[in-house]
Amino acid sequence: DGGITQSPKYLFRKEGQNVTLSCEQNLNHDAMYWYRQDPGQGLRLIYYSQIVNDFQKGDIAEGYSVSREKKESFPLTVTSAQKNPTAFYLCASSIPRDISSNQPQHFGDGTRLSIL
Amino acid sequence: SQKIEQNSEALNIQEGKTATLTCNYTNYSPAYLQWYRQDPGRGPVFLLLIRENEKEKRKERLKVTFDTTLKQSLFHITASQPADSATYLCAGGSARQLTFGSGTQLTVLP
Numbered sequence A: 001d002g003g004i005t006q007s008p009k010y011l012f013r014k015e016g017q018n019v020t021l022s023c024e025q026n027l028n029h030d031a032m033y034w035y036r037q038d039p040g041q042g043l044r045l046i047y048y049s050q051i052v053n054d055f056q057k058g059d060i061a062e063g064y065s066v067s068r069e070k071k072e073s074f075p076l077t078v079t080s081a082q083k084n085p086t087a088f089y090l091c092a093s094s095i096p097r098d099i100s101s102n103q104p105q106h107f108g109d110g111t112r113l114s115i116l
Numbered sequence B: 001s002q003k004i005e006q007n008s009e010a011l012n013i014q015e016g017k018t019a020t021l022t023c024n025y026t027n028y029s030p031a032y033l034q035w036y037r038q039d040p041g042r043g044p045v046f047l048l049l050i051r052e053n054e055k056e057k058r059k060e061r062l063k064v065t066f067d068t069t070l071k072q073s074l075f076h077i078t079a080s081q082p083a084d085s086a087t088y089l090c091a092g093g094s095a096r097q098l099t100f101g102s103g104t105q106l107t108v109l110p
Helices: none
Strands: A004-007 A010-013 A019-025 A031-037 A044-051 A054-057 A064-066 A076-078 A087-094 A111-115 B003-006 B011-014 B019-026 B032-038 B045-051 B056-059 B062-067 B072-077 B086-093 B098-100 B104-109
Touching: A004 A087, A010 A019, A019 A031, A019 A087, A019 A111, A044 A064, A076 A087, B003 B086, B003 B098, B011 B019, B019 B032, B019 B086, B019 B104, B032 B062, B032 B072, B045 B056, B045 B062, B072 B086
Parallel strands: A010 A111, B011 B104
Antiparallel strands: A004 A019, A019 A076, A031 A044, A031 A087, A044 A054, A064 A076, A087 A111, B003 B019, B019 B072, B032 B045, B032 B086, B056 B062, B062 B072, B086 B098, B086 B104
8 A cells, every 4th residue: 555654653862862753655756744743733844855855944944854865755853953852743745846736745644752 | 924723622513413613714815725634643634625716625424615705614524423533634725835723623422
């Protein structure tokens, strides 16, 4: 079955540590996205990528970094500069490269990051 | 900044009734609205899309409306079932990005 796989499901970060969240898709989608979900708030866009080797900052990119070396993969690194990293992180993909397209986004089942 | 607002209060209804969820947008005019369902600990799943030039869209027991005068979308689930219990997210799309609301938690009581 085609879909988006996020791993791990739960992740714990120590002070001063960088952690990387994995996102893999086999839908052959060009565009991929990372969102952060906090209780009582809507999904907030961290980064998005419309094509391999290219990505753009979203609304809350500070303290995060990404790479897009392969079409299937879009890992997110939460750096020690992100002072409030505890959240539910969601990866998504969509067919077109254009973020303004009305095509639906397909989501993974998320990674819950907590601070030790 | 552009905002999508959904009723943060949980909605409880009796099985068989119609559930109506509200989505309001401010500070922009989305070209389309999308509705997603999210179960606890899972990612959102796309349900329906409606464009600004469409008044109403239907899919099985689901119906969504788009009122550009009121700046509002209504999402209806008819003949609701306990399996419909979930959080429903509204998202408004423009040339720049897709903006999500915080969602409304629906519980259908047997």
